[in-house]
Amino acid sequence: MSLMIVGSMAFDALETPFGKVDRIIGGSATYAAWAASNFTQPIKQVSIVGGDFPQEEMDALTARGVDMEGVEVVKDGKSFFWSGRYHMDMNTRDTLVTELNVLGQFNPQLPDSFQDCEFLMLGNLAPAVQISVINQLKNRPKLIIMDTMNFWMEIALDELKQAIGMVDLLMVNDSEARQLSGEYSLVKAAAKIQAMGPKFLIIKKGEHGALLFHGKKVFFAPALPLEEVFDPTGAGDTFAGGFIGHVARTKDISYENMKTGIILGSAMASFCVEKFGPNRLKELTREEIEARIDEFVELVNFDINIK
Amino acid sequence: MSLMIVGSMAFDALETPFGKVDRIIGGSATYAAWAASNFTQPIKQVSIVGGDFPQEEMDALTARGVDMEGVEVVKDGKSFFWSGRYHMDMNTRDTLVTELNVLGQFNPQLPDSFQDCEFLMLGNLAPAVQISVINQLKNRPKLIIMDTMNFWMEIALDELKQAIGMVDLLMVNDSEARQLSGEYSLVKAAAKIQAMGPKFLIIKKGEHGALLFHGKKVFFAPALPLEEVFDPTGAGDTFAGGFIGHVARTKDISYENMKTGIILGSAMASFCVEKFGPNRLKELTREEIEARIDEFVELVNFDINIK
Numbered sequence: 001m002s003l004m005i006v007g008s009m010a011f012d013a014l015e016t017p018f019g020k021v022d023r024i025i026g027g028s029a030t031y032a033a034w035a036a037s038n039f040t041q042p043i044k045q046v047s048i049v050g051g052d053f054p055q056e057e058m059d060a061l062t063a064r065g066v067d068m069e070g071v072e073v074v075k076d077g078k079s080f081f082w083s084g085r086y087h088m089d090m091n092t093r094d095t096l097v098t099e100l101n102v103l104g105q106f107n108p109q110l111p112d113s114f115q116d117c118e119f120l121m122l123g124n125l126a127p128a129v130q131i132s133v134i135n136q137l138k139n140r141p142k143l144i145i146m147d148t149m150n151f152w153m154e155i156a157l158d159e160l161k162q163a164i165g166m167v168d169l170l171m172v173n174d175s176e177a178r179q180l181s182g183e184y185s186l187v188k189a190a191a192k193i194q195a196m197g198p199k200f201l202i203i204k205k206g207e208h209g210a211l212l213f214h215g216k217k218v219f220f221a222p223a224l225p226l227e228e229v230f231d232p233t234g235a236g237d238t239f240a241g242g243f244i245g246h247v248a249r250t251k252d253i254s255y256e257n258m259k260t261g262i263i264l265g266s267a268m269a270s271f272c273v274e275k276f277g278p279n280r281l282k283e284l285t286r287e288e289i290e291a292r293i294d295e296f297v298e299l300v301n302f303d304i305n306i307k
Numbered sequence: 308m309s310l311m312i313v314g315s316m317a318f319d320a321l322e323t324p325f326g327k328v329d330r331i332i333g334g335s336a337t338y339a340a341w342a343a344s345n346f347t348q349p350i351k352q353v354s355i356v357g358g359d360f361p362q363e364e365m366d367a368l369t370a371r372g373v374d375m376e377g378v379e380v381v382k383d384g385k386s387f388f389w390s391g392r393y394h395m396d397m398n399t400r401d402t403l404v405t406e407l408n409v410l411g412q413f414n415p416q417l418p419d420s421f422q423d424c425e426f427l428m429l430g431n432l433a434p435a436v437q438i439s440v441i442n443q444l445k446n447r448p449k450l451i452i453m454d455t456m457n458f459w460m461e462i463a464l465d466e467l468k469q470a471i472g473m474v475d476l477l478m479v480n481d482s483e484a485r486q487l488s489g490e491y492s493l494v495k496a497a498a499k500i501q502a503m504g505p506k507f508l509i510i511k512k513g514e515h516g517a518l519l520f521h522g523k524k525v526f527f528a529p530a531l532p533l534e535e536v537f538d539p540t541g542a543g544d545t546f547a548g549g550f551i552g553h554v555a556r557t558k559d560i561s562y563e564n565m566k567t568g569i570i571l572g573s574a575m576a577s578f579c580v581e582k583f584g585p586n587r588l589k590e591l592t593r594e595e596i597e598a599r600i601d602e603f604v605e606l607v608n609f610d611i612n613i614k
Contacts, residue, residue: 088491089491184395184396185533185535185536186532187533187534188534205515208515208516209515209516209529218532218605218606219605219609220532220607222527222529225493225518225527226492226494227492227494227495229492259609260609260611263609263611298524298525298526299526299527300527300528302526302566302567302570302607303563304570
């Protein structure tokens with residue numbers, strides 16, 4: 001049994017109102033694995049990197065219980081590179097550079113030892129790649145979650161809808177949910193997206209929290225109000241990693257347990273944004289995580305007494 | 308003992324993506340009184356209207372337990388008029404017309420029978436008017452809450468700061484909190500604003516909910532995700548009315564009880580936006596309110612089990 005994470009491992013260059021970094025480790029699968037490994041191990045990682053990706057980063061993940069057999073290393077290739085600049089509100093950003101590099105030829109072949117995957121997280125990738133991974137699995141996982149982005153809605157909508165129809169839970173941000181559904185109201189958008197297949201939908205709203213929809217039910221988890229949001233890059237993937245890490249550990253795919261997963265994902269995301277890149281995630285202690293979860297409980301916990 | 312509400316009673320003309328109305332009842336004190344009267348009566352209303360304000364609207368409030376002795380009627384004057392147009396996201400709006408009319412000469416003289424006020428809500432008004440009301444009270448109320456807006460930060464900042472220094476709880480939206488404090492982070496903004504005097508601060512974020520700050524403590528209440536937000540006018544005043552109505556009924560000004568007040572305020576606001584003007588607030592039943600509160604409990608309630 002295990003959790004499989006499929007996504008990018010990459011370099012990022014970032015500008016925020018608080019600083020600038022030229023070339024740091026990034027990628028959806030990197031952030032997700034660091035977050036999830038706090039809750040469940042082993043994790044089977046599926047990705048592709050160039051010869052420029054640091055061996056010590058691979059080793060650090062291995063040491064965290066992440067099985068790297070599914071990470072293809074193209075020795076003479078370059079890793080995916082993304083560069084962006086954040087606005088003051090940190091919820092909006094401009095892409096400055098996207099160099100697909102080896103990610104453009106990503107055609108994952110799952111190792112046999114990855115066939116026991118019970119929980120599958122498909123990070124934001126070409127829908128064709130997401131579909132190919134699902135089709136390679138001889139046994140359907142208990143839960144398949146996927147992320148995507150507006151880019152695929154624009155250039156590969158049919159394949160994207162096919163992929164969405166194959167998964168149990170879709171995770172998008174609010175503007176993506178609106179674009180995908182054609183509905184401004186997130187309640188209406190959620191109904192339309194669930195009609196495309198996924199029984200669960202998470203709509204991420206950045207600093208405004210996240211919503212979990214399941215049939216007519218809806219659960220809301222806030223983001224923790226922070227003194228400083230230093231770098232929001234990877235926060236969504238970290239959220240997803242914390243969520244699926246908890247679900248995989250408990251093997252409980254109920255709506256109630258997903259609520260806990262969303263709180264844990266939000267807690268992990270609140271750490272992620274405190275430093276550039278995944279650095280904050282690498283150094284977390286169990287005590288820090290538990291204290292942060294307590295802050296979430298304090299943030300939303302109330303007793304109603306109106307009699 | 309009673310709750311006193313000071314604010315505008317007015318006409319609004321509104322355009323939203325869903326419709327348009329030319330001249331409907333509005334005003335901060337109108338919305339607040341309708342919301343608060345679900346929880347506590349009598350309410351002492353302090354406002355000013357022109358001869359054009361419909362007597363049946365005054366009578367409807369009286370029938371709801373709102374004492375109108377403090378509402379000055381200027382027979383040959385016109386009521387305050389505001390006209391605005393909402394953008395698609397309903398969180399932003401353009402002011403098209405502001406006609407102060409009789410509100411420009413508002414200089415409330417509290418009736419003697421209003422001196423027993425235990426809870427005071429100062430709606431958005433010129434800070435000089437807010438200060439004058441506080442100064443007319445021989446006994447300090449248990450709790451004074453005030454609303455304001457960016458307009459007063461621009462033209463009467465010194466008086467505004469004086470008013471803020473005299474109240475227990477300030478209620479502003481996120482952009483106003485940022486403008487008032489000069490801090491982008493709402494956590495930092497909250498600390499600076501509390502240093503100006505108020506021991507409690509509520510930051511309203513429209514469809515993204517509301518935050519209550521008290522010292523180092525913070526509580527978050529979401530807005531209910533709705534299929535349709537028809538007209539957000541008055542939602543903030545309705546929120547305030549529900550909040551202070553609950554606090555006045557329970558006579559409990561603890562942080563814990565304020566959390567309940569914020570949930571009730573959010574519930575009332577979620578009704579307010581369902582129709583143009585305060586109409587939805589006028590027809591609410593106890594059962595509808597309790598069912599809506601249950602929806603809030605479902606929305607945020609979770610049990611953490613990570614052991």
